[in-house]
Amino acid sequence: MNASPHSSIGRRRVAAWLGFALGAAALPCAALAAGPAAFPEKGRSIRIVLGLAAGGASDAQARFVANKLGEVLQTPVIVENRPGASFILATEEVIRAAPDGYTMMYAPSSVVAQNPQTLAQVRYDPFKDLTPISLGARGPLVLTVHASVPARTVQELVAHIKANPGKMSYASFGTGTSSHIYGEAFAKQAGLDVVHVPYKGGADAAKDFLAGRVQYYFDAAPNAIQNTATGKVRMLAVAAPRRSAMLPDVPTMTEQGVSGVDMPSWLGFYGPARMPAPVVARLNAALAQVLAMPATRDFFRQGAYEAESSSPAQLAELTRATYEQWGDIIRKLGLAKQ
Known part of the structure; x- marks a missing residue:
């Protein structure tokens, strides 16, 4: 005989079913909430790929940030140098990486704004193949x-x-x-x-x-x-x-007396396409914390750069604007892809 929902057995079954249904419905929300906290896994290293040889100014900036970022995220952060081909090798390395937040690059604006418009060997789309994470620095x-x-x-x-x-x-x-x-x-x-x-x-x-x-x-x-x-x-x-x-x-x-040579120059942090939003948010918050540190600002200023963070959306907007500005200059100069 079926239990009536008004019987004690029926009430227990309904309560159990409601508890299961509510718990299951809450799982996606719980997973999203836990996303930033679960990243990174304890002890798993994050790499910052740099398309330049060790020892230069950008390398020094990347290593300084990596050290501080490791302290904030409580996990190792290393800089991996992949010099050559105007940053193309480094960019392709990042694009091929798993979009899990453990690989990103520190790149000058030329990588996303100029290279795709001037270099024939560029096979990446800066707007489809990369995830903007945060601005890093500005400098002329x-x-x-x-x-x-x-x-x-x-x-x-x-x-x-x-x-x-x-x-x-x-x-x-x-x-x-x-x-x-x-x-x-x-x-x-x-x-x-x-x-x-x-x-x-x-x-x-x-x-x-x-x-x-x-x-x-x-x-x-x-x-x-x-x-x-x-x-x-x-x-x-x-x-x-x-x-x-x-x-x-x-x-x-x-x-x-010479106008038209006054374009902004900056560097930013990018990851592979299709990174989970909670992971991007976690990296963005950590980078913002590092870039706001007085020690970071002082270190960057020694090289006439200003450490500066941004939201992912702001970096995406800056990427598009800089791409269009450089495109206009490249067309006016009549520079063909090499």
Whole structure:
């Protein structure tokens, strides 16, 4: 005989069924709530992939953040250097990784804004193949000139180049990189006849630049400061919309009569596509905590960079805006994919 819902047996069955149903319904919510707390697994390491050799300014920033991030997340965070091919090797490594939060990259804006528009070998889509996690830092590129060149302002450099058409050369991190595009924009805006000498990275470019084999170079601020300290080069201008708070005595290109070479430069943290939202949120919160630390801010400022975090949505928006800005310049310069 079936138990009536009004009988004691019926009431117990209904109560048991309701308890099971409510518990089952609560499981997804509980899982979502536990997501950020469950990540990362205790003792499992997180890697930050960097498309540059060890020892440079970006490498130093990544390692400083990794150390602090490990303290915040209570798990090892390591930096893995994958130099070469204008950050393409590193980016592809991250894209192929499992989207579980244990692999991300620290990358300059050129990786998502310029490379896809200037390098034929780029096979990734920055908007479909990567997950924005957080902005990391902002900092300008700096126009530096070898000490053998008799120029202490941008206008003096322009005059010297025009007096020696075809004889002056500038270095870049590589074809299609930000230092190349800045160099081409400068040449076009000032009407210069110069030779572009691309290198496989900043270290190779700096070696020839310091030796005087190339005469000028749009370099990352930390490297520009370090190279200037040798007495072999001088800083003439920052290629940014405004002066750097860390380099207040170095005027912008626009201040010195050359406009159109004032694009913002930044670095951000990205992971593979399809990362779970709770994991992204956990990494974002931890990075925000690290980047707000006075020690982090002081370390970045030593290289004329400002440590700065953002929400994933803000980084996505910045990525799109920077991509479109650089695309406009690339089209105006008539640069074909290399």
